[in-house]
Amino acid sequence: MPDWRKITGLRLGEELTQHLDDRYDDLIAGGIPADEAIRRVAGEVEGWTPAVPFEWMALAADVRYGLRLLRLNAGFTIVAILTLALAIGATTTIFSVVDGVLLRPFPYADMDRITILGETTRSGLRMSVAWPNFLDWREQQDVFEHFGVYRGSTVNLTGGDQPERLIAASVSSEVCPALGISAAVGRTFAADEDRPTAGRVVMISDRLWRSHFSADPSIVGRTMTLDGRAHTIVGVMPPGMRFPSRLTDVWLPLGLIVSTFPSNRGNHPGLFVVAKLRRAASVDRATVEMDAIARRLEKQYPLNNADHTVSVTPYYEQVVGSVRPTLVMLLAAVGFVLLIACANMASLMLARSDRRQREIALRSALGASRFRVVQQLLVESLLLSLAGGALGAVVAFVSVRALVASKPSTIPRIDLLTVDTRVLAFTALVSIVTGLLFGIAPALRASSLDLLSALKDAARSSAGPTVRRLRSTLVVAEIALALVLLVGALLTLKSLDRLTAIELGFSPAHVVTMRVTLPASSYPNAPRWTTFHQELVRRVAALPSIQSAGLNSDVPLGGGGSESDVMFEGQPPPKSPKEEGTTCLFQASTPDYLKVMGIPLIAGRRFTDRDSADTTFVAIVDETLVRRFFPGSDPIGKRIAFEFRGTPADPQPIWREIVGVVRHVRHYGLATEPPFVQVYTPLAQLPLYFQDRRPTMVLVAQTALDAESVVSTIRREVAAIDRDVPVYGVQTMQAYVDQSTEQPRMSVTLLGAFSLLALVLAALGIYGVLSYLVTLRRQEIGIRMALGATRRDVLWLIVGHGMSLTAAGIAIGLAASWLLTESMRKLLYGVSPHDPVTYAAIALVLATIAAAASYVPGRRAVGVDPTVTLRAD
Amino acid sequence: MQYKRDGMLDRELKKGSAELLILSLLEAQPRHGYELSKLIETQSGGAIVFRVASLYPLLYRLEKRGWIVGRWVEKAGQRRRRYYRLTSAGERVLASQRDTWREFVDAISQIAGVKHA
Numbered sequence: 001m002p003d004w005r006k007i008t009g010l011r012l013g014e015e016l017t018q019h020l021d022d023r024y025d026d027l028i029a030g031g032i033p034a035d036e037a038i039r040r041v042a043g044e045v046e047g048w049t050p051a052v053p054f055e056w057m058a059l060a061a062d063v064r065y066g067l068r069l070l071r072l073n074a075g076f077t078i079v080a081i082l083t084l085a086l087a088i089g090a091t092t093t094i095f096s097v098v099d100g101v102l103l104r105p106f107p108y109a110d111m112d113r114i115t116i117l118g119e120t121t122r123s124g125l126r127m128s129v130a131w132p133n134f135l136d137w138r139e140q141q142d143v144f145e146h147f148g149v150y151r152g153s154t155v156n157l158t159g160g161d162q163p164e165r166l167i168a169a170s171v172s173s174e175v176c177p178a179l180g181i182s183a184a185v186g187r188t189f190a191a192d193e194d195r196p197t198a199g200r201v202v203m204i205s206d207r208l209w210r211s212h213f214s215a216d217p218s219i220v221g222r223t224m225t226l227d228g229r230a231h232t233i234v235g236v237m238p239p240g241m242r243f244p245s246r247l248t249d250v251w252l253p254l255g256l257i258v259s260t261f262p263s264n265r266g267n268h269p270g271l272f273v274v275a276k277l278r279r280a281a282s283v284d285r286a287t288v289e290m291d292a293i294a295r296r297l298e299k300q301y302p303l304n305n306a307d308h309t310v311s312v313t314p315y316y317e318q319v320v321g322s323v324r325p326t327l328v329m330l331l332a333a334v335g336f337v338l339l340i341a342c343a344n345m346a347s348l349m350l351a352r353s354d355r356r357q358r359e360i361a362l363r364s365a366l367g368a369s370r371f372r373v374v375q376q377l378l379v380e381s382l383l384l385s386l387a388g389g390a391l392g393a394v395v396a397f398v399s400v401r402a403l404v405a406s407k408p409s410t411i412p413r414i415d416l417l418t419v420d421t422r423v424l425a426f427t428a429l430v431s432i433v434t435g436l437l438f439g440i441a442p443a444l445r446a447s448s449l450d451l452l453s454a455l456k457d458a459a460r461s462s463a464g465p466t467v468r469r470l471r472s473t474l475v476v477a478e479i480a481l482a483l484v485l486l487v488g489a490l491l492t493l494k495s496l497d498r499l500t501a502i503e504l505g506f507s508p509a510h511v512v513t514m515r516v517t518l519p520a521s522s523y524p525n526a527p528r529w530t531t532f533h534q535e536l537v538r539r540v541a542a543l544p545s546i547q548s549a550g551l552n553s554d555v556p557l558g559g560g561g562s563e564s565d566v567m568f569e570g571q572p573p574p575k576s577p578k579e580e581g582t583t584c585l586f587q588a589s590t591p592d593y594l595k596v597m598g599i600p601l602i603a604g605r606r607f608t609d610r611d612s613a614d615t616t617f618v619a620i621v622d623e624t625l626v627r628r629f630f631p632g633s634d635p636i637g638k639r640i641a642f643e644f645r646g647t648p649a650d651p652q653p654i655w656r657e658i659v660g661v662v663r664h665v666r667h668y669g670l671a672t673e674p675p676f677v678q679v680y681t682p683l684a685q686l687p688l689y690f691q692d693r694r695p696t697m698v699l700v701a702q703t704a705l706d707a708e709s710v711v712s713t714i715r716r717e718v719a720a721i722d723r724d725v726p727v728y729g730v731q732t733m734q735a736y737v738d739q740s741t742e743q744p745r746m747s748v749t750l751l752g753a754f755s756l757l758a759l760v761l762a763a764l765g766i767y768g769v770l771s772y773l774v775t776l777r778r779q780e781i782g783i784r785m786a787l788g789a790t791r792r793d794v795l796w797l798i799v800g801h802g803m804s805l806t807a808a809g810i811a812i813g814l815a816a817s818w819l820l821t822e823s824m825r826k827l828l829y830g831v832s833p834h835d836p837v838t839y840a841a842i843a844l845v846l847a848t849i850a851a852a853a854s855y856v857p858g859r860r861a862v863g864v865d866p867t868v869t870l871r872a873d
Numbered sequence: 874m875q876y877k878r879d880g881m882l883d884r885e886l887k888k889g890s891a892e893l894l895i896l897s898l899l900e901a902q903p904r905h906g907y908e909l910s911k912l913i914e915t916q917s918g919g920a921i922v923f924r925v926a927s928l929y930p931l932l933y934r935l936e937k938r939g940w941i942v943g944r945w946v947e948k949a950g951q952r953r954r955r956y957y958r959l960t961s962a963g964e965r966v967l968a969s970q971r972d973t974w975r976e977f978v979d980a981i982s983q984i985a986g987v988k989h990a
Contacts, residue, residue: 015955018907019906019929020925045925
């Protein structure tokens with residue numbers, strides 16, 4: 001007997017081998033030559049794949065069959081796949097942002113126990129921590145196991161081809177333990193480096209280590225020149241270390257600056273606390289305990305600590321808290337789009353399964369179980385959704401790339417975003433769920449057909465009413481979902497509109513800004529420091545490409561500012577330092593600053609070169625200060641003070657005479673401007689605070705050219721005065737304004753796109769259902785027309801049906817919007833989430849589009865020729 | 874066959890009819906696989922041929938559904954063979970499938986105008 005296993009290459013088992021033996025014997029007995037008999041017998045097992053269970057073979061057949069059907073209905077298939085690709089692609093894009101920004105673990109150990117502490121008034125005005133307060137907190141607290149303090153700064157790195165400005169942070173030895181970070185190379189700071197005796201040492205970032213030191217593993221002990229002084233590198237941070245900012249490149253020991261911290265509790269020198277909660281402690285408990293400490297300090301130091309408490313914010317909140325509401329809203333919106341797409345697909349599949357009734361009935365009659373029929377139909381919907389998902393992944397890949405490339409500055413961790421296996425797994429999951437969602441109802445319905453009636457009624461769609469009801473429900477749902485999206489999008493758009501309409505108080509057009517920081521080592525005293533800046537502004541203003549130039553100690557919307565309590569001559573000093581309206585933002589400017597920035601002068605004069613250190617100290621104030629403290633009287637010539645000499649017990653105000661009044665400038669943000677009044681001083685009459693801690697100056701220049709082209713000429717001017725001073729942070733004023741509307745603009749763009757997609761899908765849904773209705777009711781329409789119904793009656797029959805579905809959808813959608821948009825309240829500026837105009841406008845738009853979508857099938861119904869339809873049956 | 878172009882329908886038809894054929898052949902007495910394939914081929918005058926690749930998956934499926942059971946039987950002087958017999962569930966299915974087929978064939982005949990043989 002031939003060895004069948006050798007011949008066929010299959011492990012056939014006893015029963016099949018025997019079958020082949022029997023067959024072979026019969027063939028031989030019938031006079032067939034042996035080789036021919038072997039060939040025939042082997043042919044019997046062709047396609048025999050015993051390793052694959054029968055269910056899998058059936059599934060494979062279903063897939064092949066499904067693919068063929070989809071190929072035959074290319075039009076349907078393309079529309080379906082594109083719809084799904086857009087919906088799944090959008091969902092994947094937003095998910096990858098949510099995943100990358102909110103969900104992905106941070107590189108810090110026990111992220112949930114890391115907290116940031118700051119000082120705050122009980123009314124919520126936040127500020128940095130006074131140094132003596134920090135010492136008391138650390139001494140008295142018992143809820144944190146590590147209690148570090150840090151301050152962000154910048155340093156000049158020299159010694160290379162060009163001076164560079166690096167983002168730096170002064171950190172105490174407890175900062176790294178609080179974050180659970182240890183050095184990748186070398187060490188972190190020791191406790192004795194928190195004291196003024198600390199050596200000039202530095203830890204550097206992984207990025208700097210690679211870019212400037214070629215990742216030298218023996219870097220410890222090498223030196224780098226920061227602010228003109230040699231610092232010894234003691235450690236390299238791991239690549240994940242992005243504290244306090246993701247751009248921080250060098251960390252300096254707190255000890256190097258600790259002696260500069262004022263002992264006055266009213267002074268907040270930019271310090272914040274990073275602390276790790278003990279395992280048993282919670283943020284709530286920490287807040288209570290820190291508040292108890294704050295109350296004790298309040299009693300001890302009422303002048304500066306009155307009304308102050310401690311804010312305890314989880315670090316996770318600090319990083320992502322501001323962006324989370326936007327992302328959650330976008331995720332919800334994109335989920336709606338996906339649901340609408342599902343509803344649309346389900347509707348299409350229902351219509352399709354209806355047309356295939358006969359085929360399905362026949363297959364059931366021939367022994368296909370209900371399970372097999374459902375499986376077959378689900379395989380088809382899954383093929384569609386998986387194809388849509390695959391294309392959607394491409395859509396997501398492209399849009400995530402575009403999003404990362406646009407470098408949104410207000411979304412944390414966006415630079416880490418990728419479409420990776422985790423995101424792709426999500427896409428696959430969404431695709432499968434989508435396919436099941438839109439496939440299950442049509443499949444179950446189709447498989448429960450009454451076989452015989454379906455066979456008998458083969459030529460006509462008989463299950464109309466159920467399918468029609470199902471599809472109508474889906475259309476109502478689509479309209480409702482689309483309405484919610486559109487309302488959300490329009491509310492966001494209105495809010496953005498209100499935001500951009502805010503009076504800035506300055507004119508950002510054609511203004512280029514850049515920062516210049518002079519190292520303390522080469523500019524040890526204020527006069528030299530001032531002279532450099534005066535020379536700089538004189539040279540830059542003389543450049544042919546520059547219309548005018550000025551310097552200021554801050555830039556509006558640039559984040560940060562120096563504040564102090566302000567008092568008025570003839571009025572008693574403020575009792576509570578944070579009493580409303582008594583805090584002023586103070587800035588030091590050169591004479592032309594206000595002009596360059598287009599800040600309008602309301603009364604008095606601007607600064608001139610004659611306002612020098614030897615003349616009367618002057619100030620320009622903003623309109624809000626005048627309104628609040630000099631209502632109805634002329635402020636010019638009145639005297640104010642925001643700084644004091646002497647002791648806290650016996651303050652000696654430094655008086656400045658008001659010489660001018662200007663518009664209030666949005667300094668901190670468009671929607672989030674704290675109630676601070678604004679005071680400008682001449683650079684030549686530098687405030688005491690700036691003499692101690694000289695600020696980074698911002699050079700502003702009016703130019704018709706673009707930023708890039710003027711920067712190089714300005715760099716040359718700076719280098720001509722001092723080649724070790726870097727120019728950095730180049731940004732147009734318009735870019736600062738744009739950044740402050742970045743998240744709302746992103747929301748508007750994405751929500752707009754999503755709701756347009758939703759609108760198109762909903763319109764297609766209405767169109768599809770009504771076309772189907774016209775087909776179903778062709779006979780009825782024919783009879784009606786034969787009995788004298790006018791074209792108008794028939795048109796109304798169809799359009800009216802469409803409009804009644806639309807009305808139901810709009811009603812549900814309006815109610816849902818009312819409930820859902822409440823959660824957007826925090827994201828909206830100047831517009832209520834229940835803005836009636838928005839709701840009415842969207843309802844009207846939807847109704848109009850629905851009417852248009854109903855009109856097309858309505859026209860077709862009117863075109864029905866009664867004689868033809870009646871004869872057809 | 875009218876539905877030849879439609880591979881799936883062809884498959885279902887064959888499958889539906891094959892089940893009926895096998896159940897019918899097992900109604901009288903237990904038979905082994907090779908015997909079943911020979912009977913189908915000869916009794917249909919060679920019109921229906923089941924190859925190993927389609928016959929055995931079908932037998933295993935019917936067995937899994939509890940309509941038939943297979944049992945190894947050794948007869949004197951012969952190799953042992955696996956014989957399949959109809960279960961009582963199988964008998965009920967056979968009866969109902971016969972009805973369905975009758976109705977189906979009637980329906981087709983009415984539409985297609987085919988007379989009974």
